[in-house]
Amino acid sequence: MSSTWLTKAVLQFERVLWLVSIGMLFVLGYFWGVLEFGMSHPVSLMTSLEALSGFEFSGRSVHQLPGGIWAHISEGEVGYIFTRTELLFISIVTFFCQIALAIIMVLSLIALRDKSYRLYAGVALYASGLLMVSPLYSLYESGVLPWWELVRVAGALLCVRWAAKSLPVPQTHSQALIVYASQTGSAKYLAQRLHDTAHALMDIACVSTLTEQTLKRYQRVFFVVSTYGQGEAPDSARRFVNTLQGANSAASQTQFSVLALGDRTYQTFCAFGHYLSELLEQKGYQRAIPTTEIDRMDPQGVAHWWQQVGELLGIHTAPELFEYDDYTVMANECLNPEQTHRLAHRVTLFCANARYEAGDLLAVQPEQKDEHERLYSIASYQDNTIELLVRQHIRADGTIGLASGMLSQLTPGDRVLASVREHTTFHPKANVPWIMIGAGTGLAPFISFLKKRQAEQDSAPCWLFFGEQYVEHDAYFAKDLTAFQDQGILTRLDRAWSRSDGVYVPDLLQQSHKAIRQWVAEQGAHVYVCGSREGFGESVLATLQDILPEPQWQSQLHTDLY
Numbered sequence: 001m002s003s004t005w006l007t008k009a010v011l012q013f014e015r016v017l018w019l020v021s022i023g024m025l026f027v028l029g030y031f032w033g034v035l036e037f038g039m040s041h042p043v044s045l046m047t048s049l050e051a052l053s054g055f056e057f058s059g060r061s062v063h064q065l066p067g068g069i070w071a072h073i074s075e076g077e078v079g080y081i082f083t084r085t086e087l088l089f090i091s092i093v094t095f096f097c098q099i100a101l102a103i104i105m106v107l108s109l110i111a112l113r114d115k116s117y118r119l120y121a122g123v124a125l126y127a128s129g130l131l132m133v134s135p136l137y138s139l140y141e142s143g144v145l146p147w148w149e150l151v152r153v154a155g156a157l158l159c160v161r162w163a164a165k166s167l168p169v170p171q172t173h174s175q176a177l178i179v180y181a182s183q184t185g186s187a188k189y190l191a192q193r194l195h196d197t198a199h200a201l202m203d204i205a206c207v208s209t210l211t212e213q214t215l216k217r218y219q220r221v222f223f224v225v226s227t228y229g230q231g232e233a234p235d236s237a238r239r240f241v242n243t244l245q246g247a248n249s250a251a252s253q254t255q256f257s258v259l260a261l262g263d264r265t266y267q268t269f270c271a272f273g274h275y276l277s278e279l280l281e282q283k284g285y286q287r288a289i290p291t292t293e294i295d296r297m298d299p300q301g302v303a304h305w306w307q308q309v310g311e312l313l314g315i316h317t318a319p320e321l322f323e324y325d326d327y328t329v330m331a332n333e334c335l336n337p338e339q340t341h342r343l344a345h346r347v348t349l350f351c352a353n354a355r356y357e358a359g360d361l362l363a364v365q366p367e368q369k370d371e372h373e374r375l376y377s378i379a380s381y382q383d384n385t386i387e388l389l390v391r392q393h394i395r396a397d398g399t400i401g402l403a404s405g406m407l408s409q410l411t412p413g414d415r416v417l418a419s420v421r422e423h424t425t426f427h428p429k430a431n432v433p434w435i436m437i438g439a440g441t442g443l444a445p446f447i448s449f450l451k452k453r454q455a456e457q458d459s460a461p462c463w464l465f466f467g468e469q470y471v472e473h474d475a476y477f478a479k480d481l482t483a484f485q486d487q488g489i490l491t492r493l494d495r496a497w498s499r500s501d502g503v504y505v506p507d508l509l510q511q512s513h514k515a516i517r518q519w520v521a522e523q524g525a526h527v528y529v530c531g532s533r534e535g536f537g538e539s540v541l542a543t544l545q546d547i548l549p550e551p552q553w554q555s556q557l558h559t560d561l562y
């Protein structure tokens with residue numbers, strides 16, 4: 001179709017016809033007496049109908065009764081009765097519906113000239129004609145059955161729906177699309193970096209907005225996806241995967257490739273990336289480049305895949321994938337110096353560009369450039385300044401972990417390369433109670449959550465469960481937590497000291513199961529769990545599964561387990 005305004009208008013026909021039908025059925029409902037809105041109109045007995053002013057409407061006499069009431073009176077029987085306001089409202093709805101139908105009819109007539117829009121425009125013309133005459137017909141003709149009108153309107157709309165499938169899919173300018181499916185932000189970050197280097201040639205989208213139609217619109221689609229849980233899809237990809245599973249298999253021109261992000265320490269390494277790749281192939285899409293596995297954001301693996309993408313697109317730019325900002329160390333305090341191992345450090349960093357939300361992560365680049373970055377939960381809530389709770393990681397052979405070793409030995413004035421990673425599924429929901437469950441360094445995001453509550457003066461209750469080994473050594477952020485309690489921000493604090501008291505977080509959850517259930521089911525509390533996956537995460541989730549009702553388990557539980 002030559003003119004774009006007409007194309008845009010035609011694509012809106014179906015939506016408008018639905019709105020008009022709703023308007024028309026509303027008006028008809030009024031006339032049929034289905035919709036009454038509990039109005040009663042007391043009418044005093046009249047001596048003579050002729051004395052009342054009235055007019056003829058489709059062969060019936062309509063009279064104005066005292067009190068601004070309009071009634072249709074036929075052979076001595078009173079028909080529909082409306083107040084003046086109701087009559088005005090009905091007239092306005094009818095007027096706009098009829099105007100919209102008239103516009104669709106005119107545009108359909110113009111669109112009929114174009115072959116690819118002919119079927120759709122023809123059906124839309126028929127449907128709008130039917131919708132235009134149908135209510136009038138049922139008013140003028142007595143004895144028209146309401147259900148028959150409903151059948152006709154529904155039939156017309158179904159025909160339009162069916163004909164919409166014949167519409168050509170609008171062409172986009174870009175031939176390629178990069179799609180990300182991310183849980184903690186790495187896949188999104190990476191997709192954005194890659195897109196930056198080729199933005200003129202490709203579009204970018206989150207998998208949550210992706211439909212099969214969009215997929216088919218592009219010549220090439222590149223997926224950057226992570227794997228979660230036990231080899232599962234990130235939350236944002238679930239809807240798209242369900243749609244794709246239910247779709248028919250049909251040969252498609254669209255080529256694809258999957259960059260599968262994962263972590264080799266999981267048995268289900270990159271499982272979702274592989275699953276998506278096979279599913280796409282099953283449904284008829286063409287695999288252009290083999291699925292590429294990336295272990296903990298290995299930059300060389302990503303660069304290799306991107307080079308192959310570049311060859312397909314005819315570009316030769318080597319992207320600077322990981323752009324880190326320079327962070328300056330402001331403070332570094334050991335929180336449990338009496339401990340002989342498992343030292344925990346509160347590290348404060350400054351960067352003028354740092355912007356983040358409570359729940360976000362900081363990716364830190366170890367000193368050795370070719371090493372993978374490490375992710376840490378942010379414990380602060382003020383832009384520019386980032387606080388981390390870092391546990392010095394001791395490997396099985398007794399050596400200290402690269403990133404945690406580097407961070408814990410920093411002194412004020414030192415520099416680190418780091419960059420914020422958005423963690424949208426762990427952003428806390430405002431104005432609802434929170435139950436925060438953390439262990440060890442998993443306390444960090446909850447300090448940020450509580451600071452957010454403080455800054456926003458949000459008075460919804462907060463409950464924190466925290467687990468560590470020794471009450472005398474490991475009560476991190478104790479002063480901050482006491483201050484939050486004194487200010488009424490932290491409503492309940494339950495701590496489990498496994499080595500001091502032999503109590504674990506799941507024991508505390510079990511003891512308070514009634515209150516937790518009540519907070520979640522009745523007060524709408526959201527539950528956030530952060531800490532190590534093995535041991536803590538698994539046991540907490542198993543306990544919560546017994547406590548939380550099924551619907552809330554899906555919608556009100558958020559995890560950040562590492």
Ligand SMILES: Cc1cc2nc3c(=O)[nH]c(=O)nc-3n(C[C@H](O)[C@H](O)[C@H](O)COP(=O)(O)O)c2cc1C
Nearest residue numbers: 182183184185186187226227229231262263269270
């Ligand atoms: C709770 C959790 C579960 C994970 N499960 C897997 C897994 O089963 N297989 C895998 O290869 N990687 C797994 N990973 C690693 C992530 O896929 C990897 O860190 C990825 O880079 C994260 O990308 P994202 O930030 O875009 O979500 C898991 C990570 C977390 C935190």
